[in-house]
Amino acid sequence: MKQSMKILVQIVVDPPKLEEVCKKLAEMPETKTVYEITGEFDIFVELDVNSIDEFREVLKNKILKIEGVKLTESSVVLGEWK
Numbered sequence: 001m002k003q004s005m006k007i008l009v010q011i012v013v014d015p016p017k018l019e020e021v022c023k024k025l026a027e028m029p030e031t032k033t034v035y036e037i038t039g040e041f042d043i044f045v046e047l048d049v050n051s052i053d054e055f056r057e058v059l060k061n062k063i064l065k066i067e068g069v070k071l072t073e074s075s076v077v078l079g080e081w082k
Contacts, residue, residue: 004048006032006077007055009063010041017068018042024066030058041073052076 013021018036025045026034033046045063049055055074063069 004050005052005055006080007047007049008075008077009045009047009059010037010073011043011045011063011069012040012071013042014068014070015042021066021068025063028058028062030054030062 011021011025022034022036022043025031025043030047030049031045032048035044036042037044047055047058049058055076059072059074063072
C-alpha cells in the first residue's frame with residue numbers, strides 16, 4: 001500500500017478574495033483542512049498527496065491559479081509526533 005504525503009501550505013491572498021480562495025481550496029480533493037489564520041499568512045492548508053510530483057501539479061495547476069492567491073510557502077511533513 002502506497003503511503004500518502006502530508007504537505008502544509010501557507011498562503012497570502014488579496015484580502016477581498018479571502019473567502020473565495022478558502023472555498024476553492026476546500027473543494028479540492030487533495031485538501032484535508034483549510035484554516036483562515038492571523039499573522040504573516042492568511043490561509044493554512046493541509047494537503048494529502050501521493051508524491052512530490054502530484055504536489056507540484058496541485059500547487060502549479062490548482063492553488064497558484066486561484067484568483068487572489070499572491071504567495072505560497074510549503075512544507076513537507078517528515079514526521080508526526082502527536
